[in-house]
Amino acid sequence: xxxxxxxxxxxxxxxxxxxxxxxxxxxxxxxxxxxxxxxxxxxxxxxxxxxxxxxxxxxxxxxxxxxxxxxxxxxxxxxxxxxxxxxxxxxxxxxxxxxxxxxxxxxxxxxxxxxxxxxxxxxxxxx
Amino acid sequence: xxxxxxxxxxxxxxxxxxxxxxxxxxxxxxxxxxxxxxxxxxxxxxxxxxxxxxxxxxxxxxxxxxxxxxxxxxxxxxxxxxxxxxxxxxxxxxxxxxxxxxxxxxxxxxxxxxxxxxxxxxxxxxxxxxxxxxxxxxxxxxxxxxxxxxxxxxxxxxxxxxxxxxxxxxxxxxxxxxxxxxxxxxxxxxxxxxxxxxxxxxxxxxxxxxxxxxxxxxxxxxxxxx
Numbered sequence: 001x002x003x004x005x006x007x008x009x010x011x012x013x014x015x016x017x018x019x020x021x022x023x024x025x026x027x028x029x030x031x032x033x034x035x036x037x038x039x040x041x042x043x044x045x046x047x048x049x050x051x052x053x054x055x056x057x058x059x060x061x062x063x064x065x066x067x068x069x070x071x072x073x074x075x076x077x078x079x080x081x082x083x084x085x086x087x088x089x090x091x092x093x094x095x096x097x098x099x100x101x102x103x104x105x106x107x108x109x110x111x112x113x114x115x116x117x118x119x120x121x122x123x124x125x126x127x
Numbered sequence: 128x129x130x131x132x133x134x135x136x137x138x139x140x141x142x143x144x145x146x147x148x149x150x151x152x153x154x155x156x157x158x159x160x161x162x163x164x165x166x167x168x169x170x171x172x173x174x175x176x177x178x179x180x181x182x183x184x185x186x187x188x189x190x191x192x193x194x195x196x197x198x199x200x201x202x203x204x205x206x207x208x209x210x211x212x213x214x215x216x217x218x219x220x221x222x223x224x225x226x227x228x229x230x231x232x233x234x235x236x237x238x239x240x241x242x243x244x245x246x247x248x249x250x251x252x253x254x255x256x257x258x259x260x261x262x263x264x265x266x267x268x269x270x271x272x273x274x275x276x277x278x279x280x281x282x283x284x285x286x287x288x289x290x291x292x293x294x295x296x297x298x299x300x301x302x303x304x305x306x307x308x309x310x311x312x313x314x315x316x317x318x319x320x321x322x323x324x325x326x327x328x329x330x331x332x333x334x335x336x337x338x339x340x341x342x343x344x345x346x347x348x349x350x351x352x353x
Contacts, residue, residue, distance in 0.1 A: 023152035030146070031159035032198075034139070035167060038236035046170055046198055047163075064199045065159065127142050127156070 002037050006124035007089045007110045014076075014088045014124065028065045029074060029091075030127035036061065037126060042080060051077075055104035058111075059086075075100070077107035087114055087121045136234055143230055153226065158201065160233055164241065166198040171242035172215050185214040216245035 006014035018026055032047055042048045047062045055077070063074035073094040078087045090107035094100075114121045147153035169192070173181040178196075179189040187195075194200050195207070205221065212219045224232070244250065 023146075023149045024155040026146070027152045027155035028159040030143075031156060031163050034160070035163055035236060038241075040238065044171075046166060046196065066199065066201065125138055125142075127139060127146060 002039055003085045004124050005085060005087050005121035007121050014091060017091045024067055029063055032063045033126035055100050058104060058107055077103060079111060140230055162201050163198045165203060166196050167241050169195045185211055217243045
């Protein structure tokens with residue numbers, strides 16, 4: 001079983017971002033994260049991928065789906081810790097190419113914040 | 128899990144019930160959950176085999192295997208499902224259901240549920256033995272079963288582990304290690320619509336039922352949902 005922890009502060013965080021998304025997005029995200037939660041390891045999950053290059057050290061959760069005629073690409077950047085924990089750091093909607101530069105910088109900033117103060121990533125469950 | 132009935136995850140249940148007030152959410156959750164579970168099952172069936180080799184086993188091209196493993200693929204055909212089920216020697220279960228039933232039957236995302244066991248005679252025999260013994264337990268202990276062995280309604284607390292033990296012993300079936308009966312806050316679909324309706328959920332790895340398997344019968348006189 002994978003245990004999630006969600007980056008949250010008073011102003012930004014996973015749940016605040018989720019709350020701003022349309023219900024169709026939230027449903028899709030819940031379904032993906034629920035499957036990951038139930039898995040023994042991330043390697044067996046289709047929608048999880050370790051990143052390289054500038055984003056090395058982060059893992060992305062890929063949530064792709066069609067809504068009417070539009071293709072939606074959601075990404076949640078995070079990292080795995082010992083004890084089968086996965087820290088959800090930075091969610092975003094991918095609209096362009098494969099360059100995650102800005103998103104990865106934000107995720108790394110948050111990761112450092114969590115490493116300094118673990119309370120910034122609170123246990124969370126989906127759905 | 129070979130048919131194990133897991134107690135409904137109450138966190139998931141309450142969370143989803145709240146979110147499903149929104150029709151757009153619930154419609155999309157049904158689609159997303161179903162699509163992604165099917166893709167994961169397809170991936171699990173393949174195991175370590177390359178897509179091409181697995182495709183040969185199930186009579187599909189590699190491109191088709193790839194498509195069926197794509198969690199974003201939403202154009203499954205019943206015919207394809209039946210063909211793959213036949214090749215993998217598993218069953219397919221598709222029907223329209225109400226939302227409480229959907230919540231209940233989508234609760235199990237265990238490895239066993241996502242990679243169902245191929246048909247096995249012994250598993251069928253063990254299933255029958257287990258169901259018969261548990262059913263006898265309910266009858267012996269005065270519990271009326273109106274819907275098989277799960278979601279038994281109109282339950283009282285006249286249950287006794289020793290009765291269960293006797294039933295299993297008489298049938299020469301391996302007795303569960305603990306045979307424990309414990310009260311839990313168990314939610315049955317019917318409980319979402321009315322309060323104070325007791326429910327019983329029987330759980331146990333059970334299938335196959337072998338010695339040393341942990342086992343529990345969870346019984347609750349439920350009062351929740353409103």
